Structures are given as C-alpha cells and as structure tokens.
Amino acid sequence: MDLLDSMLVGFGSLVGWKPLIIIIVGVIIGILAGAMPGLSPSTAVALLVPFSYTMTPELALILLTTIYLATNYGGSITAVLINTPGTPAAAVTALDGYPLTLQGKAGKGLGTALIASTIGGSIGVIVLVLFAVPLAHIAIKFGPADYFALALFGLATVASMGRGNIIKALVAILIGLMINMIGIDPISGISRFSFGNDRLYDGFSLIPALIGLFAVSVVFAKAEEWTGFNRTLEKVGSKLPTLKEILEIRGAILRSSIIGTIIGIFPGAGSTIASFISYDVSKRSSKHPELFGEGSLEGVAAAEASNSSSVGGALVPLLALGIPGSATDAVLLGAFMLHDLVPGPLLFKTRPELVYGIFAALIVANIFILLLGLYGNRLFIRVVAVPDAILYPMILTLAVVGSYSVAGSLFDVASCIGFGIMGWLLKRYGYPVAPVVLGIVLGKMIETNFRRAVMMHGYSVFLKEKLALAVLIIAVISFLYPLMKQWKEDRAKRAAHSWKT
C-alpha cells in the first residue's frame, strides 16, 4: 500500500507539460544517440550532464535516466539496418537483425527489437520499483570468485556465435582478451603493453573497437568487391512483425528480460554481458536454434529485451545503496551530486517524490519509446534504400564522429580505422568479429576478479565457493562441448578423405 501511495506521488510529480516534454526530449535524444554508433549510453548521458545542470533536479534526473533507457533501444536501429551496433550491447542484436534486413525483412527486425525493448525495459523498471532494496543487498554479497565465474560464463556464449569454425571463434575471443590487457593494470597499477604511449595508458576504448570491427570493416570489405554502385538492397520490407509472431517469441522476451534485469543488478556486469548471455540461453532453449544467426526474431528479441531490462537492474544498486553499478550509473551519480543530492537509501526518505518521480518517468518513457519507435522506424527504414555509394561514406563519417565523441581524441578515430582493417582481415579469413568485442568487454572483469579472489583467499577459493564452482563447471562444459564436436567432425572428414584416396 505504501508503495502504491509512493508511486501515485511519483506519477503526480509528472503532471504538467514540463515533465512530459522532458521525457519526450529524453526519448528522442536517447534513440538518436543510441542509433548513433559510438554514443554508448554512458557517453550520451555524460554529454547531457552539463546541459541538465541548469534544470531543476527532478527534471534533470528524469531527462538523464530517460536518455539512459532510450539509448539501449536506439542501439538496435543501426544494428539491424546497417550492421553497425549503436551501443556495445546491440552487437548481439546485429547477429540476427542484419540478416533479417538482407532478407528484405527490415521491418520485422526493427519491430521485434522495439517491442522486445519496451517489454524488457518495463519489466526492468517494475523489478526496480518493487525489489530495489532487497535485491541490492543480495547483489553485493557476491564476491570476486562469483564475478569471475559469471564473466567466464559470458565468454562461453561464444559457442552460440561461431557459425562455422569454433576454433576461429575462440581465437577471436582471445584476441579481444589480449587487446583488453593493453593499458594500466587496475590491480597492480603498472602500465602494460603500452610501449610508453600516454594514449594507450587506459588501453583501447571499446567504442572505437566496436565501430571499427563491425561497421568500418564492412565498408572496406565491400570496397574490395566493388563493381560500381548499386542500391544497397533490392528489397526493403517495412512490414512489422505480426501479433502471432510476437506471441510465438514471448518466452524468449520474458526470459531475456528477467536475465537482463538480474545481470544488470550486479555492479560492473552490464548490459552487454546480459545480451550475450540471453542470446545464448534463448538459442539453447529455442525450438529453432538453427535460425539463430540467420535472422531469427527470437535472437533479436532476446538481445533487445535483455539490454533494455538491464537499465532497471543497473539503477538498483545506485538508488538503493548509492553504489554505481554501471558506467552510466557513475555518470548519473555525478549528476545527482551536481544537484546536491546523494543517491542511496536516505534519498527514498528525504526526497520520495524525486525517486518515485524517476520510476514513474521511466515507465512513461517506455510508452513513448514504443510510440516514437513505431513512427521512427518508417523513417529509419528508408536508409537502406539509399545507393551504397552514398551510404558507405556516411557510415565512415558516422564512425569518425562516434569514436571522437568518446573522449574528444583523434587517437580513438585512428584506432577505429585500425580496427576496421583488422575486422576486414579477420572476416575475410573466416573469423567472426563479435567474439572480439566480447573479449574486450569481459577481459578486465575476468582478470581483476580472478586476481582479487586469489589475493583474498588463495587459489582454492574457486573450489570452496559452491555457486562459483557450479557456474565455472557449466562454463567449461560449454567450451568443451563444441570443441569435441568439431574434433569428431574433423576425424570423420579425415577418415572419409583417406578412404577416398
């Protein structure tokens, strides 16, 4: 009853034209920034922090959290249409979304992403409203060994991405992990593999690597097989998914929303891992696993439901404990401080109208994302009808703006082009690039938690912590199983080969 009252107060604080305008502006900025490769949720929110300073605390925080939510949906648009994930988490959306576009079903891909996003986003917020405090207290009980296990489990999802050669997918993931080792070591404080270069002190940023590997590499690959320009696609389908199609994948949407929310709650895990894991789980429990990677609506829905629901999850530690759970949370924490507010349990008591106002705004924002998304899709979809001689130069300039906006540094732009060349080479010889991104995302999480666990309790900790051990065993099996399968196939092929000769 208390909660209901509080939510009424929250919705009450939205009455009037100002909060609604702010939510709509936030949703539009969020969708555009998300669709823009390079503006990850944390960068997009950070860019708007100075602007929000002049607003009242309520409006400022509504604007910033709405942007946070909407960027996670926006990332799917470019991922589906031009295979350029707008946010790191949308790299997973691209795996099935882009094949859909190639099949002339762009509308289905975009529509599924939109619906899954809004359902996921709503579930994340509802969990946030109902269980923020108890969940936050459970989440912080997990120690470094558990985080290490979770991250390794995240890596194991590579098995569902390596269509073709699993060994090449593993090498790709290891390349990503190695790239992530460059820069300062957060545990010992020494600088590694940076060759004395200040720009490499923090290592390569994820965003330029992501854009380079996914978007720039495609342009380079197309240039290699250039035979004069064409329309990018012959057939552009703007038909939305039918209600029946959505109902068929409701299991994937609900499951992924819950996975996304839970993973989002863990401080430091984040939406990208949530998407990869949901994709993996959905593929394993799907009736049509063979469609994954070939344009499965379930795959798109899994990725989008989980990354949008992770927003609600990630806000749990911030609002309930005052601990930033994601990179965007850290920026939001600064925004709170700028307005002389300290997020945490006391804020629920001292400024309930503000906290519940944010909750209410996030629920309303989901509705606007759905409405604006439906309208926007009709515009966005025209992008792929443009001749490729115009589209590809645009993708390259987008990549430049995107990598530049991360830290205002041309070094990131140059490394983006470098990653583009690398991605082109890798794809040319049959190595998937999504695992490289996964490696870059998870490298530090795996390393720091492994070493912290050992520093705290010695190597035996991984055997003593029951939960960590169980997850580790599952992860190792997920790695070994496809390797064994490949080995058997090879043996059979070799036998057939020698039998022939």
Added chain:
Amino acid sequence: MSLMERLSQGWGLLLVIAAGLAALTLSGFLIRRSSVRKYFGEIMVPLSVMAVCILFVFITFSFPEEEAGPAVIPQLIAFFTVTFCMVLLYRVAQGLAKPDPPAGRTGFMLAVVGITAGYCFLIDIAGYFLSTFLFLLVLMYVLGYRRRAVILSVALGWVLFSYAIFYRFLHIQLPLGFWENFY
C-alpha cells in the same frame, strides 16, 4: 638481470620485435612461393597472432612478480591463443581448412582506406565540418557516383545535419581545427 628480462624491455625488446617481423616476412615470402599458396591467409593470420602473443609474453617478463600478479592472465591468454593457432595450422596441414577466398580489388580497397586515413588527419587541421564535406564529395565520386547535384546536396546536407544534431543537440564538441581561431 637475466637474459629474459633483458629481452623484455628497451633495446632487447626492439630486437625481439625485429626478429618477429623478419620471421613473419620470411614465412610469408616462402608460403607465396610454395604449394600451399592458396592457404596464405589461413596460415599467416594464426602466425601473426602467435607472433604478437609471443611478443606480449616477452614483455611480461619485465613485470613485477607477485601473487596473482600482472603477468599471470596475459600469459594464460597467450598460452591458449598459441595453442588454438597451432590447431588451426595443424588443420591446414591435414587438409581440413578451406582455401583463401579469391583476392578482390585490393588496390581499390586500399585507396578507400587511404582516403579515410587522410580524412582523419585532415580533421585535425581543417576541423570536422570542412573535412567531412570534402571527404564525402571525394569518396562518393571514387565509389562511382556521378550525379553532381546529389553529391553536393548530400555532403552539404550531412554537414548541416551533423552541426544541428551532433554539435548543437547532442553537445558533442567536434574538432574545429583552425576554425577554432575564429572563436
């Protein structure tokens, strides 16, 4: 200072890098001339990845030694990478690998890469807006598009769009280059 430590930094490390590059170039040269020519990429990619891993392992020898120290995870990653790369090479040797895709218009592709790199340098001097305008004109032309009115309006439209959306609406501080002096 042990030999390994000597090779892990300064001149020693340069020596290791030079040796690695020489070995890669030599193997590339030999493969081109041999019968496994059509597996050039299949062999060279794992070889290069292995070379970088071995280089990184050399560098780890200069890291301070401590319990679960900074060298442990990079060495583990390198170990697994080298192992899997060896498996890939073994599969080539066993005839299980697919031959390389046929070479496309590598020259044309390199031109596109070069124009993009040039664009990146130009931004530093001439700022984002002017460089982008020029880049779009040049690349659309190079890609074979010839309708001048369309090229011009797309390039100009994009510059205006990025000014309005990125610079004003999203507050991205795009580099201004020498235009900054007018500010």
Added chain:
Amino acid sequence: MKRFIVFMAAAALLVVSTGMAMAAFPTRPINLMVYTQPGGAIDVFARKFEAIAKKYTDATFVVVNKPGAGGIIAIKDIMASKADGYKILAVTKSNISKMVESGSDIKISDYSWIAMMVSDPEAIIVNRESKITTWQEILADAKAKGGNQLWVGPAKGGNDHIMAMKTWRIAGIQGKWIPYESGGKAMAALMGGHGAVYVGNPQDVVGRPNLKCAAISATERLSGEFADVPTFRELGISGLDEEIIWRGFMAKKGIPAEARAFYTELFRKVNDDPDWRKYILSGAANPVFYEEVRFTKIVENDAKEFKEALVGLGIIK
C-alpha cells in the same frame, strides 16, 4: 554557413566580453579543463565553481572535459597551449600520483599551482553491520589475522593505498590491500562484507547509512554527523593528522601577472562565498584558500612521497 555562424558567434562574444570586462584580463572566455568525463567528482567541483564564480566576475568560464590516463592527457594539453592564462585545469591529488607513476617528462615546476581550494581529510571506513566497527576492533582483528586483514580501496599506489600503508606502519599492524577499479566498487565490496576496512573520505559515508567512519585524519573532529568520529590523535596515533586529498587549480608556468591577480582575487572571493562553503562542507571537506607558494610546496611534497611509495611498491623504478 558554418563559417558564418562561427564568425557571428566570435564577433558577438568579442563585443560582449570587451564591453564588460573591467581589467585587462580576461578579454575572452576562459577554458576550465577537467580531466574526467562530465559527472566525475572533479567535474562536479569545476561546474560548481563555474556557477559561483559568475557572482563575482563577468568573465565566462567554459568547462572542457579532456579525459584520459588519469589526468595525464589534460596536463599535457595544458603544456601544449600558450601560457596566456586562458586555460586552467582543475586538479586533485591523485593527478600527482599519476604524474609520478607515468614516468613521463612532466615536471611540477613547469606548472603554476595557482590555488588549493579544498582539503578533504582521509578516513578509515568500516561496515556498521560487520563485526569490526571501531578503530580498536580493527587493531585487534588485524593482530589476530596476522597480515590477512583485507583492506579494500581504489588502485594500488594511489592516495588511499599509500594512506593505508602509512596507517599500518604507524599503528604497527599489517593488512592486505585489495584494489578495485574505483572507490565505488570498493565500497560495494565493504558493504558486501568482502573486506574489513575501506580507505576513503568522510563524504563516502554521507547517504550510505550502513557505512561508518572509524577514524579520521584531522587535527580536530569534524562537525555535524561526524561529531562522534575520533581523530587519529585521540586514538593515540601520531603522524596522521594531516593526510588529505586536495583539489585546486593550476595553469601553465609563466601566465601574465594580470591573469594571476585576477585568479587570486576570484578564488579568494569564491572561497568566502556562503554557497561555495556550503557545497564543500556538505561533502564533509574543508574549503580553504592556499595561494601559489603554499600550494606548490604541498604538491612538491606529495610528489616526493608518491615517488618513494611507488618505488617501494615496485610500480616504478
């Protein structure tokens, strides 16, 4: 079009700034550099300053974020620009440790350390819901665990780690430093019961009711909600009375005298401003105003201490 807009903006700004400025400095907007993204602690500090400075000057401050390498990128950016006084950087003590650690060619003496504005005492923080909630309990537990008491905090070799090592040495105990990527994550670990002690600042406890300061490095007790937190001296520990994190402003060496006079005047006024003092005190820190000579001495001393500590840890040679 673009050129026209830039030109008009420039013209407008020139008219406005020359028309209103009283002294010879400044005649155009000043870049206030910040070494983190918007939303970082020092960014909040800079923006608060910018808002309050408006009361006392017609000069425009433009906050520019130049993140990277723990401040090295921004510090080098200052070096690469003209010493005309139109670019100042908001600095904090951890920048000095990065300067020392990066081993690059940056020298303290190449910069003008204009003013130190905030002094934030170091604090030993514990989890109220754990078994160790006071300094005495920390000591007893540390002795019982014999070097395996877990202290959590940000990176190895940073301010807080060095504070912890000093504390161990003076108190005659031994702990194990478990570094986290950020203070926030280390606090989460303390709340989750993965470590016994966290080293930070009193501000870290504000708004987090399950955390508590066990000891504070200050000559006198703080006021308000910290009134019952003992200082190290009260606990019988001497030599830990002035361990602080500072925040202030610096520029390139050799800025013109009128610029220096302008800043000294402005910083003094801001330091006396009630809103400014309220903002700093709400973070449980002390507003101060140390001019260049005193600030430079503090910075030099910090650099020396960091150097010794980082060599001792094997992070630099």
